[in-house]
Amino acid sequence: MTACIVGWSHTPFGKHDSETVESLIVRVANEAMAHAGIGPQDVDEIVLGHYNAGFTPQDFTASLVLQADDGFRFKPATRVENACATGSAAVHQGIKTIEAKRARVVLVVGVEQMTRTPGPEIGRTLLKASYLPEDGDNPAGFAGVFGNIAGAYFQRHGDQSDALAMIAAKNHQNGVQNPYAQMRKDLGFDFCRTESDKNPFVAGPLKRTDCSLVSDGAAAVVLADTETALRMRRAVAFRATAHAQDFLPMSKRDVLKFEGAATAWARALAQAGITLDDLSLVETHDCFTVAELIEYEAMGLTKEGRGADAIREGWTTKEGKLPVNPSGGLKAKGHPIGATGVSMHALSAMQLCGDAGGMQIPDATLAGVFNMGGVAVANYVSVLERIK
Numbered sequence: 251m252t253a254c255i256v257g258w259s260h261t262p263f264g265k266h267d268s269e270t271v272e273s274l275i276v277r278v279a280n281e282a283m284a285h286a287g288i289g290p291q292d293v294d295e296i297v298l299g300h301y302n303a304g305f306t307p308q309d310f311t312a313s314l315v316l317q318a319d320d321g322f323r324f325k326p327a328t329r330v331e332n333a334c335a336t337g338s339a340a341v342h343q344g345i346k347t348i349e350a351k352r353a354r355v356v357l358v359v360g361v362e363q364m365t366r367t368p369g370p371e372i373g374r375t376l377l378k379a380s381y382l383p384e385d386g387d388n389p390a391g392f393a394g395v396f397g398n399i400a401g402a403y404f405q406r407h408g409d410q411s412d413a414l415a416m417i418a419a420k421n422h423q424n425g426v427q428n429p430y431a432q433m434r435k436d437l438g439f440d441f442c443r444t445e446s447d448k449n450p451f452v453a454g455p456l457k458r459t460d461c462s463l464v465s466d467g468a469a470a471v472v473l474a475d476t477e478t479a480l481r482m483r484r485a486v487a488f489r490a491t492a493h494a495q496d497f498l499p500m501s502k503r504d505v506l507k508f509e510g511a512a513t514a515w516a517r518a519l520a521q522a523g524i525t526l527d528d529l530s531l532v533e534t535h536d537c538f539t540v541a542e543l544i545e546y547e548a549m550g551l552t553k554e555g556r557g558a559d560a561i562r563e564g565w566t567t568k569e570g571k572l573p574v575n576p577s578g579g580l581k582a583k584g585h586p587i588g589a590t591g592v593s594m595h596a597l598s599a600m601q602l603c604g605d606a607g608g609m610q611i612p613d614a615t616l617a618g619v620f621n622m623g624g625v626a627v628a629n630y631v632s633v634l635e636r637i638k
């Protein structure tokens with residue numbers, strides 16, 4: 251256990267017309283430091299997760315963290331990017347810096363502002379994280395890519411429309427209890443299962459309720475080495491971290507297997523010396539409901555092709571044997587790309603500290619995070635445990 255989360259901050263996710271990337275960054279940077287009980291003089295390194303790819307004209311955004319406080323002047327600050335896993339890439343980069351003993355305290359910020367971009371442009375901007383020669387022309391954007399995956403999964407393993415609607419309904423129900431969530435409405439299974447004016451098909455078998463939201467927002471965590479962390483208010487340790495990067499072209503692999511996700515999960519569980527049964531909860535990357543379904547298989551909760559069992563048997567509800575996405579996930583909480591992975595870590599730390607309010611899983615001791623970029627291309631798993 252070499253690095254710990256010692257503080258965090260999270261803006262509400264949603265459409266924030268009055269905010270900018272800069273104002274979101276400044277807000278969470280200052281709030282996370284206050285939560286950790288530190289000032290800029292205590293921070294050795296800054297890592298920013300920001301996908302951008304054209305959502306906002308301002309690039310070079312690591313420098314914007316310095317706008318939070320003049321005390322950050324001359325600190326090392328770097329932006330990292332790994333598609334929709336950008337936030338976890340930033341968190342893991344901060345951990346590596348601490349493990350390399352180049353820093354004792356690292357401030358990690360994740361941010362994205364997507365909603366100022368006009369509708370069709372949003373899809374094209376996100377598709378820059380696909381393999382352009384194969385998927386760059388998909389008119390439905392990333393929803394089109396996952397629509398194809400859902401269609402192929404249905405062909406191989408049978409129609410999963412009920413299971414996908416159950417996942418959507420579960421995550422929307424959970425989102426009601428999340429004060430940071432973009433949608434806090436219990437839509438119910440029937441609404442999610444049925445095509446309607448309010449819930450049209452978007453791509454292949456995926457309806458609107460099968461898709462994550464387009465969001466603005468930011469989150470931050472303060473990381474510290476264990477020795478430093480144990481002198482602070484709280485310490486949530488990384489018991490394991492794993493990152494597995496897979497081929498970008500989907501033609502080079504069986505995309506229905508999420509083998510990169512499975513590899514990252516296997517590595518992290520082995521490193522932590524635990525099995526999936528030991529986890530109290532998981533925050534997983536439900537960019538589309540079919541992704542959460544396949545992730546059940548990749549994490550080892552069910553056999554291949556049987557992901558639906560996990561939701562049908564109620565295992566992944568808040569009361570189930572492994573609650574998945576008690577925050578409401580990307581589905582209800584929202585998915586501001588660069589912020590998502592940082593948010594998952596902040597929310598898991600809240601759970602382990604008993605600070606999750608209505609989202610709280612009673613007596614949570616170990617939390618798993620899975621954040622992915624592309625179709626299981628960038629795969630990050632963290633296992634978190636409170637030690638103070």
Ligand SMILES: CC(=O)SCCNC(=O)CCNC(=O)[C@H](O)C(C)(C)COP(=O)(O)OP(=O)(O)OC[C@H]1O[C@@H](n2cnc3c(N)ncnc32)[C@H](O)[C@@H]1OP(=O)(O)O
Pocket residue numbers: 334369376391392393452458459460461462463464537585622623624625
């Ligand atoms: C690896 C990865 O992470 S890839 C993932 C990257 N992210 C994405 O691709 C984002 C996917 N989502 C989307 O593109 C959009 O949310 C869409 C296409 C599904 C829906 O967008 P639109 O059709 O433009 O919906 P629009 O913004 O006009 O909203 C219409 C209504 O639907 C609701 N709505 C919009 N999106 C969603 C959603 N994903 N789920 C549920 N309700 C939604 C809105 O709140 C609004 O409700 P109201 O009429 O009661 O006010």
